[in-house]
Amino acid sequence: MPLEAAIALIALAVALWLRPWRMLTGRPGPGGIDDRLASPLLTPLLGVLVLLPWIWALPTLHKMPLQLQWSAAPLVLLMLGWPLAIPVLLVVAAIAHFLSPALNWQAALGLAVWQGVVPATLALLWGALLRRWCWHNIFVFILARGFLGTVLSVFIATLLGQAAGHVLPSINEDLSRLARWLMAWGDGVITGMLTAVFVVFRPQWMATWSDAIYLEAPPEP
Template identity: 50%
Template sequence: MALAMACTVMALWFRPWRMLAGPLLTPALAALALLPWLWLLPQKMPQGLQVQLSGACLLVLMLGWPLAVLVLSGVVLAVWLLGHSDPAAALSQWVWIGLVPATLALGIGALLRRWLPPNPFVYTLGRGFIGTAAAVFLSGVLLETAHEWAGGAPHEQALVARWLMAWGDAFLTGMFSAIFVAFAPQWLATWSDERYLKSPKP
């Protein structure tokens, strides 16, 4: 709860709703309409180790971190209202499937901007594909570690499953980021034609 509230307060401090006056309104509404159904899938699966796609890293690329945090808040609220999970499970999903991967993706993106050249392939493969895989997997590792520290029984093959699901998330994020770069760059708040498509100096 402390982590969730800290992220929410920090996101609100940036007043990200101002970005909805432009082209980002469409992807924000689409995320609110589609992402809850993706997050509800584990409730329809057999009991056991429940892993799922996140979509948080794609939201960060599309909306920026502050607005992505607010959209994820709406997503988890819809999941709680439409599904049958208790508030604690919804909170855990909000933090470990949404906020933590989104924050890690923000940090990985900052490192790539700092140390790698501004190239479209760095953006789509680095931030969209490899960065997403790293962020989602690290979030899963942190979740499993916190679960064990809290006295929970370790799940066999849990990290293997989270590793595989992280690459599924990476594939979707990398694919959509490449499509949006080519056909709808206005839907990517983290994309800049001036930065990534500028001509090299002679």
């Protein structure tokens, strides 16, 4: 409990220091300064707050031998950016606590950290490495960041959570690692698919996407 609280507080303090609310301010419309349009990130933000709490609460709302979990934190990071994603993920965990009677505050905090804050932060670091060491291309963004980055970030985060004491009920340690690996692939497939759809049809919903960076012409030899 103290470890999860410390991680959540530090991440939230850093995120608020970066002033994430600036990403939700309106932008000038066709009519000029006074005619302002709402931020396009409001739509994915509201979608996350409506859908993701139910997904996080679902494993505690039914009884199954293996509780299937979907993080979606890397997808939230890609859509909202890290400073805005962190407080949103913490709010998602709080809403999930109220949706499920079996999800107490301690479990909700662990959920927020190991399924939200940690995988989102790992996905941010992975994206920074790709920006630094890999060529800039739409397929790199979708496959390497949306798909592979999600698999690695979610799997590592869940392993860290398991080491901190958040184990899958009625599952031994070896089988738990295998289950987390398979669930991370499911997370990666869904995130990669939605990343491809949003980049093509709703690029304004992706705060981490840039036409100037990922659609630039390759350098001439």
